[in-house]
Amino acid sequence: MALTGCTATEPEPGWEVTVYYTAVESFHDGAPVAVTGCPTIECEGGDDPLGSYPEDFVQAVEDEGTGRITSGEHAGDYLNWSYDTGYWLDTEPRNSHGDPLRPFVSAAADPDVLPEGTRLRIADCGDAEDVTAEVCEELQAADWIIEDEFTPGLGGEHHIDVYLGEEDQADFTETDWYTTLVNARIEFP
Known part of the structure; x- marks a missing residue:
């Protein structure tokens, strides 16, 4: 899939956004x-x-x-x-290319869908009922860059992972931060 019709003024709908962390x-x-x-x-x-x-x-x-x-x-x-x-x-958390992961910057995608270096923003958090306003606002405020890639066979079209940094409490996967955005809108500035 090639990026078509994606501009900063016309976000592309239908994206799944998951998070990953250290x-x-x-x-x-x-x-x-x-x-x-x-x-x-x-x-x-x-x-x-x-x-x-x-x-x-x-x-x-x-x-x-x-x-x-x-x-x-x-x-x-x-x-x-x-x-x-x-x-x-x-000595640090690494992406699939061996570079350091950067919180609220590093993102992962299928390289056939979004190549390394693609810049993006989450314009709308979509339909997920469990996404809090605070989490949505912080994910939207970040300028993400595709610096990582999915394990082959995972991910697929219209799916990105965004890197949050280190977990900051026990049971992190039970917090508001461990979420999936469904039908999010992504813009490619």
Whole structure:
């Protein structure tokens, strides 16, 4: 799908907007899980021991792509994950190109729909009943840039993810911030 008819004065309707974030170990619990992978970003499919972390933190890292470690010898580092690399330790949360994720700037899309570098704004939060006015206003105020891409096979046309930064409390997925905009309107300035 190519972008057609998209201007700053004519937002394109029908978009699904989901959020992603950096998990923080201290907000998670569960049985410790030993994680293996790469001790640095410059590796694929490694099997070095990277530490043991709460089960739901490890799952959140796999779901969201990154998490900040708050305990043990790797405290302050990030545990990152991607489908083609596995787990690795890093000094910051990364996008699929290896660049740092930027809160309220970085967005992800299918590269065949929205190529890297595409700038966009959320003009209208759409039909989602669970989106609060505060969350909608902050998502609309941001100038998003496609700097990340979906795992192949996920996402699809008219779907973007926007990066919020680090979770700031336990059960973050139960807060107003963990939301999906349905039939949102996107403008491409």
